[in-house]
């Protein structure tokens with residue numbers, strides 16, 4: 432199979448973890464006889480520094496010419512004082528909007544061997560396996576007006592707008608139901624329908640979509656309760672679907688169930704078929720360039736790409752299995768390690784590649800005997 436992959440390293444640890452994912456993808460290409468072509472693009476703070484804008488047009492063109500996009504992370508204190516239009520984050524928001532990446536899937540699965548890395552007791556996280564489906568191109572992130580102003584009397588006011596079209600709610604909720612149908616058949620729709628108009632329409636829309644899926648159960652949950660339930664009884668969830676801002680907050684919370692924010696991959700899906708994959712963690716400027724960041728969220732994002740964009744299920748599973756093997760062997764980057772035996776980003780990546788190669792050698796031997 433021949434595929435073009437657009438790579439957007441971004442800022443902070445973005446380039447390091449993306450490099451790790453690319454290394455693993457190259458191994459996959461070698462073992463399974465695929466051809467992956469990589470094309471780099473600027474986004475975020477580096478794009479501001481080099482091109483004066485957080486998302487240059489060439490980057491969008493590179494993405495549009497690709498079969499899938501892999502992104503590192505954006506942002507850092509260097510650009511903190513920039514006006515919102517010229518912040519690195521704007522690059523990420525713009526690419527999501529321009530490519531209409533409306534459904535952000537954030538799977539939360541606890542690797543057995545990491546159970547002790549979670550701040551929760553083992554019995555709480557047993558059986559945790561759910562996906563947060565976060566709406567990604569609407570809500571507070573994009574509503575207008577969004578500005579601060581000073582009145583004539585000198586008093587200051589500010590407004591952000593939570594705006595949604597019903598069609599935007601429908602498409603992401605439908606995606607959530609489709610996924611639930613192929614899993615445990617349960618959707619938890621998270622809202623704040625006791626206060627917000629947008630949430631009232633969200634709830635009604637979820638009810639309507641539920642009628643299209645008779646075999647999927649729909650539950651509604653208020654967002655404050657959902658935040659509590661994620662800690663209290665996280666194994667109850669199968670698919671959580673929610674609007675942009677709630678999804679942002681709940682997914683960072685949920686990541687800690689797995690032991691570290693450095694473990695969670697994500698896929699942002701569009702209806703055009705061009706999807707973007709990125710770790711859910713940020714650019715972590717405090718540890719950038721030190722070769723200590725956890726590359727697993729980026730590597731697992733690459734696995735999601737193999738599955739979702741290229742239909743390469745066996746290859747995706749091989750990468751996930753390799754990650755599992757490496758964790759079982761006790762290897763830990765700093766974010767996961769409780770003791771002194773900490774490994775580097777590069778050594779973690781090499782270990783995943785080695786596990787992938789071992790696995791492949793074994794399956795070659797097996798197939799020779801079949």
Ligand code: IPM
Pocket residue numbers: 505506520523524679711713
């Ligand atoms: C995420 C990030 C982004 C978001 C930031 C960097 C704009 O936190 O992908 O979750 O809020 O969506």
Ligand code: MN
Pocket residue numbers: 679680683711
């Ligand atoms: Mn976030």
